[in-house]
Amino acid sequence: MLDEHGTLKLAVIPGDGIGTEVVAEGLKVLDAAGVKAETTTYDLGAKRYHATGETLPDSVLEELRGYDAILLGAVGDPSVPPGVLERDLLLRLRFELDHYVNLRPVKLFPGVTTPIAGAGPEDIDMVVVREGTEGPYAGAGGVLRRGTPHEIATQESFNTAYGVARVVRYAFAKAQARPRKKLTLVHKTNVLTYAGDLWMRTVESIAPEFPDVTVDYCHVDAASMFFVTQPSRFDVIVTDNLFGDILTDIGAAIAGGIGLAASGNVNPERTAPSMFEPVHGSAPDIAGQGKADPTATVLSVAMMLDHLGLTEAAARVERAVAADLAERAGAGTRSTSQIGDDIAKRVAG
Numbered sequence: 001m002l003d004e005h006g007t008l009k010l011a012v013i014p015g016d017g018i019g020t021e022v023v024a025e026g027l028k029v030l031d032a033a034g035v036k037a038e039t040t041t042y043d044l045g046a047k048r049y050h051a052t053g054e055t056l057p058d059s060v061l062e063e064l065r066g067y068d069a070i071l072l073g074a075v076g077d078p079s080v081p082p083g084v085l086e087r088d089l090l091l092r093l094r095f096e097l098d099h100y101v102n103l104r105p106v107k108l109f110p111g112v113t114t115p116i117a118g119a120g121p122e123d124i125d126m127v128v129v130r131e132g133t134e135g136p137y138a139g140a141g142g143v144l145r146r147g148t149p150h151e152i153a154t155q156e157s158f159n160t161a162y163g164v165a166r167v168v169r170y171a172f173a174k175a176q177a178r179p180r181k182k183l184t185l186v187h188k189t190n191v192l193t194y195a196g197d198l199w200m201r202t203v204e205s206i207a208p209e210f211p212d213v214t215v216d217y218c219h220v221d222a223a224s225m226f227f228v229t230q231p232s233r234f235d236v237i238v239t240d241n242l243f244g245d246i247l248t249d250i251g252a253a254i255a256g257g258i259g260l261a262a263s264g265n266v267n268p269e270r271t272a273p274s275m276f277e278p279v280h281g282s283a284p285d286i287a288g289q290g291k292a293d294p295t296a297t298v299l300s301v302a303m304m305l306d307h308l309g310l311t312e313a314a315a316r317v318e319r320a321v322a323a324d325l326a327e328r329a330g331a332g333t334r335s336t337s338q339i340g341d342d343i344a345k346r347v348a349g
């Protein structure tokens, strides 16, 4: 963990599309926060793939292990076959660096509009603890008779006792540290009986370690409904990789939009650097137009600072974002860099 006087060794992977635009603003705000950082930018993404065929060379992966943290924009481009960058770059980073906690706060800031009628910041304040290294994203499966009418495609979900226990234990601790102390397991135990049973038994077996945490369960379909009808029922959610991915886009929508949703791919034992990134993707539909909201990336920078122990700087960035958001309604339309400038100014004080 860095102290307030240390130099942060930061690897930056802007990636594709709006990734490059929003990361520039994240770094602007980091600089304004007065954090001493030595940044190295890696050109991983579509351009490098087209130029060299590489997604994540082993040598780069090994280099990345030497940083305090990684800041990533987004990867994925329509010019690259689906999954190549998402799987071989982004997911490989998460898996290799053992980011088993994908931490995704869903928090409505004061002044931000939610599509849920009558809801306010007190109703939408939860944290989704999404498992980050297993589930259907592990890459198991295959295809038989591809392209024929008898094609069979399988995509298996991997859930290990070890992997589920460690993320569930993390989520319990997270719930215990919050005022409401409530943990909801979200799964689909009524249909995905093998995986669901493991998740349920794991939660039940760890619960006695956290006697002050209230535990409940919700099927993922019902949880999706409650996100938009009754979000206040959730405090901390623990769920698998796929359900967490989907739920957190819904979470973004109810908390002001995907441009505000931050995340951390966390390695809690710090055996490798954690990686912080907005929840959104590379948004090819608006890339290069200065339309992307960089706030999610700025909040991801705040999460990174907090993770590194730079709590004062993290709080300053979050306060600046909150102040910017509170005045957005009257601010008119601003470009990506204008939003970054405005937040950076507030951070610098």
Ligand SMILES: NC(=O)C1=CN([C@@H]2O[C@H](COP(=O)(O)OP(=O)(O)OC[C@H]3O[C@@H](n4cnc5c(N)ncnc54)[C@H](O)[C@@H]3O)[C@@H](O)[C@H]2O)C=CC1
Pocket (backbone or CB within 6 Å): 018, 022, 073, 074, 075, 076, 077, 078, 086, 090, 258, 259, 260, 277, 278, 279, 280, 281, 282, 283, 284, 285, 286, 291, 292, 293, 294, 296
């Ligand atoms: N972590 C990552 O690197 C992720 C990568 N992807 C990849 O990104 C590419 C595009 O995926 P989509 O499904 O379209 O998801 P997306 O999140 O990139 O975009 C969905 C919609 O949200 C809008 N949007 C996203 N970020 C925004 C921002 N900061 N400000 C304003 N509007 C924003 C986009 O314009 C688009 O209409 C794909 O290649 C996908 O695989 C998708 C999600 C995560």
Ligand SMILES: CC(C)CC(=O)C(=O)O
Pocket (backbone or CB within 6 Å): 086, 087, 090, 091, 245, 279
């Ligand atoms: C692009 C995927 C690999 C991941 C994703 O959508 C996410 O982590 O939110």
Ligand SMILES: [Mg+2]
Pocket (backbone or CB within 6 Å): 245, 246, 249, 279
């Ligand atoms: Mg996603």
